[in-house]
Amino acid sequence: MKNLLAAATLALSVSASGLAFAEPLKIGMITTLSGGGAGLGIDTRDGFMLAIKNSGNKDITVVTEDDAQKPELAVSIADKMIQSDNVDVLTGIVWSNLLMAVAPGAVAQGKFYVSTNAAPAALAGANCNKLYFNAAYQNDNLHEAMGEYANKAYKKMFILAPNYPAGKDSLTGFKRYYKGELASEVYTQVGQTDYAAEIAQMRASGADGIFVFLPGGMGIAFMKQFAQSGVKIPVMGPGFSFSQDVLPAIGDAALGAKASGQWAPDFDNEASKKFLADFQTEYKRLPSIYAVQAYDAAQLILSAASKASVKNADAFRAELLKADIKSPRGNFKFNTNQHPIQDIYLTEVVKKDGVLTNKTVEKIFADHGDAYAKDCKL
Amino acid sequence: MTLALALEQLLNGIQLGVMLFLMAAGLTLIFGVMGLINLAHGSLYMVGAFACAAVAAWTGSFWIGLVASLIAAAAAGAIVELVVVRRLYDRDHLDQVLATFALILIFSEGTRWLFGSFPLYLDIPPLLQGAVSLPGGAEYPVYRFAIIAVGAAVALGLYFLISRTRLGMRIRAGESDREMIGALGVDIRTLYTVVFALGSALAGLAGAMVGALQSVQVGMGEPVLILAFVVIVIGGIGSIKGALLGALLVGIVDTLGRLLLPQIVGLFMPLAQAGPIGGAIASMLIYVVMALILAVKPRGLFPAAHG
Numbered sequence: 001m002k003n004l005l006a007a008a009t010l011a012l013s014v015s016a017s018g019l020a021f022a023e024p025l026k027i028g029m030i031t032t033l034s035g036g037g038a039g040l041g042i043d044t045r046d047g048f049m050l051a052i053k054n055s056g057n058k059d060i061t062v063v064t065e066d067d068a069q070k071p072e073l074a075v076s077i078a079d080k081m082i083q084s085d086n087v088d089v090l091t092g093i094v095w096s097n098l099l100m101a102v103a104p105g106a107v108a109q110g111k112f113y114v115s116t117n118a119a120p121a122a123l124a125g126a127n128c129n130k131l132y133f134n135a136a137y138q139n140d141n142l143h144e145a146m147g148e149y150a151n152k153a154y155k156k157m158f159i160l161a162p163n164y165p166a167g168k169d170s171l172t173g174f175k176r177y178y179k180g181e182l183a184s185e186v187y188t189q190v191g192q193t194d195y196a197a198e199i200a201q202m203r204a205s206g207a208d209g210i211f212v213f214l215p216g217g218m219g220i221a222f223m224k225q226f227a228q229s230g231v232k233i234p235v236m237g238p239g240f241s242f243s244q245d246v247l248p249a250i251g252d253a254a255l256g257a258k259a260s261g262q263w264a265p266d267f268d269n270e271a272s273k274k275f276l277a278d279f280q281t282e283y284k285r286l287p288s289i290y291a292v293q294a295y296d297a298a299q300l301i302l303s304a305a306s307k308a309s310v311k312n313a314d315a316f317r318a319e320l321l322k323a324d325i326k327s328p329r330g331n332f333k334f335n336t337n338q339h340p341i342q343d344i345y346l347t348e349v350v351k352k353d354g355v356l357t358n359k360t361v362e363k364i365f366a367d368h369g370d371a372y373a374k375d376c377k378l
Numbered sequence: 379m380t381l382a383l384a385l386e387q388l389l390n391g392i393q394l395g396v397m398l399f400l401m402a403a404g405l406t407l408i409f410g411v412m413g414l415i416n417l418a419h420g421s422l423y424m425v426g427a428f429a430c431a432a433v434a435a436w437t438g439s440f441w442i443g444l445v446a447s448l449i450a451a452a453a454a455g456a457i458v459e460l461v462v463v464r465r466l467y468d469r470d471h472l473d474q475v476l477a478t479f480a481l482i483l484i485f486s487e488g489t490r491w492l493f494g495s496f497p498l499y500l501d502i503p504p505l506l507q508g509a510v511s512l513p514g515g516a517e518y519p520v521y522r523f524a525i526i527a528v529g530a531a532v533a534l535g536l537y538f539l540i541s542r543t544r545l546g547m548r549i550r551a552g553e554s555d556r557e558m559i560g561a562l563g564v565d566i567r568t569l570y571t572v573v574f575a576l577g578s579a580l581a582g583l584a585g586a587m588v589g590a591l592q593s594v595q596v597g598m599g600e601p602v603l604i605l606a607f608v609v610i611v612i613g614g615i616g617s618i619k620g621a622l623l624g625a626l627l628v629g630i631v632d633t634l635g636r637l638l639l640p641q642i643v644g645l646f647m648p649l650a651q652a653g654p655i656g657g658a659i660a661s662m663l664i665y666v667v668m669a670l671i672l673a674v675k676p677r678g679l680f681p682a683a684h685g
Contacts, residue, residue, distance in 0.1 A: 032488065035597040038495035071447045171653075186640065187657035191601055193592045196390035196522065197636045203516060204383040220497055220593035228502060228591075230509030230517035249497035327605050 025060045025305045026089035028100065028375055030077050031116075032094050033066035033168075037216050039245040040094045040290050041066070043117050046283050048092065051298035054278065060305065065085065071101040078102045082109055088310040089114060091297055094290070096120040096139060096166040107131040112310070114301055114320075116294040119339065120165045123173075127370035128337040133320055138339045138370035139166050139260060140173025142238035143159065145260035145344040145364040146211055147177030150236070154209035156181045158202050161188040170213040170238065171327040172371070176371060183207035186283040188218075195222045199229045216238040216327030220249045227253035234258070239358070242349050244288035247356040254349045254356060261293045262340075263329045264347045272328035286357060292328050299325040302353035335369045337376035344368050382514030387637050388630065389512075393522045395629025396529025397553075399605035400584035402613070402621040403536060403578025409592055410616030411552040411573050414463060415471050417478040418600025419581055419606065426451040426582025427589035427598060429519060431500035440503035444557065444586050449655070451582020452575040459574035464567070490596050497595040504568035525587055535621055540618065549573060553616060608664055611672050614678030628664050635663035 029048065032041030045064055052060060067074040081087045089112040093099045097263060099118035103297055104136035106113050107129045115134040123129070124138045150157055159182065161167035171185060175269055183205040186198055202210055210233050212261030214222050219241045226235060242254055265276055265286055275295060279287040287295075302312075323333050335341050344365040347358040405419050429450035434443030449496035458481060466474045502521045507622065509517035548569055551559040560566040585599070592598070609628050613620025640656025647655075 034490065034494070038490070038596065039497065042495050113610055163654055163661070168654065185653045187653045188636075189657070189661045193588075193598070193601065194390075194394060196393065197387055197633045200386040200390060201637060203386070204380060217497060217593040217595050217598070221591065224501075224593075225519075225591055226518040228507065228509065230519070246593075249499045249595075251499050253503055272502070273606055359449060 019049070023059060023309050023311075025089070025301075025302065025306075025310050026085065026087045027060065027062045028078070028082070028090045029062055029064040029092035030052065030067050030074055030090065030098075031092035031160055032069045033064075034068050037069045037094060039187050040117070040216055040288075041092070043245055043288045043291040044092055044094060044294040046280070047287060048116065048296035048298045050275075050279055050282055050291075051295045053282075055302050057302060057305070060302070062094070062152060062257075064286065065195065065356045067098060069098070071098050072099040075105070076100050078106055080217070082106065082111055085184060088112065089301055091301070094120050095164075096169070097164050099123075100165065101220035103132055104129075110313070112313075112316070112320075114297045116297045117290055118166065121169050121372055123373035124337050124339050125369055126374075127378075128376035128378055130317055130338075130378060132338065133300070133334070134339045135300055136293040136340070137342070138341045138372065139169035140176065141344060141368060141370060142240070142260045142262070143170045143173035143211075143213060144177045144260075144371075145346070145368070146236055146238060147174040148364055149179050149258070149346055150174075150209060150211065151180065152181060156183045156207050157209045157211055158186075158205050159211045160186045160188065160208035162190045162192070162218065167213060170288045174211055182331070189215075190218075192218060193221045195225050196229075199226055199231060199250065200223075202233060203229070203231045209233060210235045212241055215243075219247050223250045223253045223257075239289050239347065241349075243290070243356060244286045244357065245290065247349065251356070253378040254353075255351065258343055258361070259347050259349070260364060261289055261347050261356065261358065262342050262344055263289055263362045266357075266359055267328060267330065269328070269330050271326040271328070272277065275328040286355070296325060296329070296332065300328070332369065335373045336378060338371070338375040338378070339370055339373065341367050341369045379668070380514065382516035383637075384513065385512055385514060386516045386518060387633055389518055389522065389526070391630030391633035392626060393526050394633055395626035396526050397584055397588055398602070398605055398609050398629055399529055399622050399625035400532060400580050400587075401602055402609040402625050403618055404580040404617060405606050406610045406613070406616055406621045407549070407573060408577045410618075411462075411549055411556075412467055412570055413556070414466060415478065416463070416577075417475060417603065418458065418481035418485065419577070421482050422451045422455055422578040422581040422604030423585035423588075423599040423602060424452045424485065424596070426488060426585030427500070427594045428493060428498065428585075429582065429593040430586035430589055431498040432493070434500055435498070440501070440590065443500070444583075447582045447586035448579045452584070454581040454582075455573040455578020456571055458578075459571050460496055463574065464570070469572075476654045486517070486596050493596075495596065497593040499588045500594050502590045505509070521591065526585070527589065532583075545569075545572070605664070606669050610678075612668050612678055614680040617678070617680040620678055620680035627667070631667050632660075632664050635660040639663065 031044045063076045090106050091114045094117050096118040103113045113132045117136050117140045119134045159171045236258040237258045242259045303324045308315035308319045310316045333341050346361040350359045426447035427677035430443035430447035433446035436442050506521040509519045609624040613624030639660040643656040
C-alpha cells in the first residue's frame with residue numbers, strides 16, 4: 001500500500017513535470033494607454049493578451065499599467081512592479097526614450113525584459129544584455145529597408161524624423177543603405193502637430209522623394225497636411241507611418257504610400273491567417289504591426305515558460321533564444337544580440353472593401369539582422 | 379532661400395499665430411475677467427475637435443460639424459463654469475490649477491470612454507480642398523488661408539464685442555473692478571458664465587478647424603495649451619490685443635526658427651549633426667523669446683490694467 005502511494009505520487013509528479021514547469025509566471029506590462037500615443041499601446045496590449053488567452057495557460061498573470069508616454073512615470077511603475085508586485089518579466093514599452101529609462105535598470109535587478117517595440121541602438125550593440133530580448137526588430141531595420149528601396153528609383157531624398165532616440169536611429173538606418181544624394185535631413189519636435197514649415201522646405205528642396213518617420217498622431221497630421229499642400233513628391237516611410245492604427249484617421253491621403261514592414265495583413269501563412277482572424281474576432285478591428293510584435297513577444301515568453309522556470313535565468317534565456325514559435329511574420333529567429341533576424345517587405349497602402357490597409361509588394365531584405373550585433377559580446 | 383519659400387513660411391507663421399490667438403483669446407479673457415487660471419482650456423479645444431469629427435462623420439458635412447463644435451464647446455464650458463469653476467473664483471491660483479488640472483483628466487478619460495483611444499477621421503470640406511498659387515511659384519493650401527481669414531474675423535468680432543456692445547462694456551468693467559460692478563447691480567454670475575462659454579466656444583472653434591489638419595485624438599489640447607500660455611504671458615495676461623500680437627509673434631518666430639536655425643547651425647557643422655542641434659534650438663526658441671521679453675517687460679507687452 002505504501003509502495004503504491006509512493007508510486008502514485010511519483011507518477012503524478014512526473015506527469016506534472018511532463019506538463020512542463022507549470023510554475024506561476026508574472027509579467028509586468030508597461031505601455032502607453034492614455035494620451036496621443038495610446039493607440040500604439042492598446043494594440044500592444046491587445047496583441048499580447050490575445051496570445052496569452054489563446055494559450056489557455058492559467059499560471060501566467062499579466063499586470064498592466066499605463067505609462068502615459070512619460071519616462072518618469074514608466075520608471076516608477078517599473079520600480080513598483082519589480083519591488084512590490086514581484087514580476088519576473090517586463091514588457092510592453094512602445095517608445096525608445098521610455099525603454100532607455102526602464103530596461104537597463106530592470107535587467108540590472110535580474111528581471112527579463114522582452115521588448116514589443118522600442119529597440120534603441122544603445123541596447124543592441126556593446127551594451128546588449130543577457131536578460132534583454134527584442135521581439136520586434138532593431139529600430140534601424142525598417143528604415144534600412146526603405147533606404148535600400150529608395151536606391152531603386154530615387155536620386156535626391158528629403159528625410160525627416162522626430163528629434164528623439166528612435167528618430168535618430170531611423171535616419172541613421174536609412175542612410176546606411178541609401179546611396180543617393182540627400183536634399184535635406186530635418187528633425188522635428190516629438191509630438192509636433194503642424195508640419196507646414198517642413199512641407200514648404202520639401203517643396204523648395206528639389207527632392208524627388210520624401211522619407212518620413214512619424215509614428216502615431218504625428219504621421220496623421222503630416223499626411224493630411226501634405227495632401228493639401230499641392231506638393232507632388234512621392235512619400236514613403238517605415239511601416240509605423242502607415243500602420244493600421246493611423247490609416248483610418250489619415251484617410252485617402254495615404255493611398256499609394258510605400259512603406260516597409262515585417263508583417264502585413266495579407267501575409268499568406270497559417271500563423272498569420274489565424275492571428276488575423278483571432279484578432280478581428282476578439283477586438284473587431286484590423287491589427288497593426290505593434291499588435292503582431294506584442295503577440296510574438298507573448299508567444300516567446302509562453303514558449304520559454306513551458307520548458308523552463310523563469311527562476312533559472314540561464315535555462316529560461318536558452319529557451320527564449322530558440323524562438324520556438326509560429327510567428328505571423330513567417331521567418332523569425334534571434335540574432336546573437338537577441339534581436340530578430342527576419343524578412344522585411346515593401347508594402348503599399350490600398351483600399352480593400354472600403355477599408356484602408358497595407359498590401360505586400362515585394363521582399364526587400366531576406367533574413368535581415370542589424371548593424372550592431374557585431375559589437376555585442378554575449 | 380527663395381522668395382517663394384520665405385513668403386510661404388511667413389504665411390505658415392501667421393496661420394499658426396491665428397490659431398494660437400483663438401486659444402489664447404479665451405484663456406486671457408477668462409483670466410482678465412474672472413482672475414481664473416484655466417488649465418482645462420485645452421480640453422475644450424479637444425471637445426470642439428471631437429464634436430466636429432463625430433458630427434461630420436454622422437451627417438457627412440464638415441460645416442454642420444463646425445457649428446456643433448461651437449455649441450458643444452460652449453455648452454461644456456458653461457457646464458464646467460456652473461458646476462466647478464464657480465466655486466474657485468475666491469480661492470487662490472493653486473486651488474484653481476489643481477481643480478482645472480483634474481478637469482483635464484476627467485475630460486480626457488471621458489472622451490476616451492466615449493470615442494476610444496484611436497484617432498478620429500476629420501477631413502477638410504471639399505470647398506476648401508487643394509492649394510492656390512502664390513507669386514513666386516509656390517502654392518499654399520486654401521484651408522490654411524481660410525484659417526487665417528476666420529482668425530482675422532474673430533479678432534475683429536472680439537474688438538467690436540468688447541469696445542462697442544453692452545456685454546463688452548460689462549466685460550471691461552469686470553476686468554477693472556469685479557466687486558464694484560456686482561455692487562452696481564450687474565448680474566455678475568451670468569456674466570461669468572457667458573464669458574466662460576464664449577472663451578470655450580473660441581477654443582472649440584480652434585479645435586475643430588485644426589482637427590481637420592491634424593489628428594483628432596485624446597490629449598491633443600495640452601501641447602496647444604502650453605503655447606497659448608506662452609502667448610498670453612508674452613502679450614500681457616488679460617489683454618486681448620496682447621494675445622493677438624503675442625500669438626502672431628510666437629507663430630512667426632516658431633515657424634521661421636524651424637526653417638532657419640538648422641541652416642544657420644549647418645554653416646558650422648555637417649548636415650547630419652546640424653539637423654538635430656538646429657531642431658533642438660528651434661524647439662526652445664519661443665521660450666527664449668518669452669524670457670527676453672519678460673526681462674525687458676516683466677508684465678508682458680500689453681499689461682492689463684489691474685494687478
